[in-house]
Amino acid sequence: MDSYDDAGGEHGNGNAVPRDGQREGQQERAAGRDEDVLPVLPSVSVPPSDSALTSVSAGGPAPALPSVTVSAVSPDPVPASSPAGGFAPVPPSDSVASRDRAPAPVPAAGSRAGMAALSPPYQIAAAIALSVIGLVACGHLAMIFLYVSPSNTLTKQHGEAVNEWIDPEFERNWKLFAPNPLQQNVAIHVRSVVVSADGERTTPWMSLSAEDSKAIRGNFLPSHVQQNELRRGWDFYLSHHDRENRANGLRGELSERYMRRLAMLRLSEHDYGGTIERIQLRSEVRTVAAPPWSNEQVSTEPSYWELPWWTVTEADLPEGAEGVGK
Incomplete structure (x- = not known):
């Protein structure tokens, strides 16, 4: 009869009973794997099995096997990363994640915004x-x-209506596609007849x-009046008078009164002694000289x-x- 040793494991029937130390190590490793993955279970005592003693010699006594105790595991185990060939970590269940999420806000029933x-x-x-504002804005842009x-069929037929809408609040001093831009310097002069104790005289x-x-010169922030008041007033006068100084309608008379008041406003800043x-x-017009590189001859x-x-x-x-003129 073979005894239980290393040779018996090699030459026996293949069902050799392990030694006590080997058997305890296997049981501890099995218990460790069970603790990582088993759900919550009560402690269970497993009595030794008689089948493990079948390969032991009839003449020798069977070694006693200790009881194996399976410990209860936590409700939601999160095992550490296992070595190669081990078990993968178990993610938390959906029920736990759902408890951590805040509920989505629910819009109030029937809530509306804007109009x-x-x-x-x-x-x-x-x-x-809104419709009226849009129509007025579109009409205003069309009038501008x-x-x-340039002169076209619409401006010839409805030019008077366009001018009444634009002038004087929205007047423009430029034209689209101007073929001949302004190339002149225009200056406005004034003189007056002053009556004093010495008689009547005409100023230069x-x-x-x-x-x-x-x-304007040397002024970093010149006023709009200094830049445009006189120039726009003179353009207003010319656009409503012919070369014989005859006014074209009510705007011609209005432009004449405007120029008289503007001239008197400037003259009131000087003391003429009467x-x-x-x-x-009068207007003085000088053509801008041609640049040096141009062959154009202008007077x-x-x-x-x-x-x-x-x-x-x-x-x-x-x-x-x-008093008049003082």
Whole structure:
């Protein structure tokens, strides 16, 4: 009869009983694997099995096997990373993750924003107001386009309506596709007849444009009045008068009164030693000289256009002035 040793494991029937130390190590490793993956279970005592003693010699006593105790594991085990060939970590169940998530906000029933929050009458009023604003804006843009565009069929038929809409609040001093841009320097001069104790005398011509230029030069923030008041007023006058100084409608008379008041406003800044009875305006036009690299030959001699004498009235005086021309 073979005894239980290493040779018996090799030459026996293949069912050799392990030694006590080997058997205890196998049981501990099996218990360790069970503790990693088994769910919650009560402690169970497993009695030794008789089948393990079948290969032991009949003459020898069977070794006693200790009881194996299986410990309960935690409810949600999160085992550490196992070595190669071991068990993969068990992720937490969906029920645990769902408990950690905050509930999604639920919008209030029937909540509305914008115009939808208004009552039907207010919605109708808002829609009508927006429609009117849009139509007025589109019409205004169309009027400006016709005003600055070259002469065409529409401007010839409806030019008066376009001018009444634009002038004077939305007036433009430029044109689209201008074939001949302005190449002239225009200056406005004024002189007056002053009546004093010594009699009547005529003052020399004074350049109003030169005074504006003097106020602008060296000024980093020149005013809009200094830059455009005189120039726009003169353009307004020319656009509503012919070469014989005849006014074209009511705007012609309005432009004439504007130029008289503007001239008196500038003259009131000077002391002529008497009362201004009459004033006269003229324009001086000089063509801009051609650049040195150009072969164009132009005359730079000034040309003058004098307006008739205007009698000064109380309505032409600046606000707060006492007496005509003082």
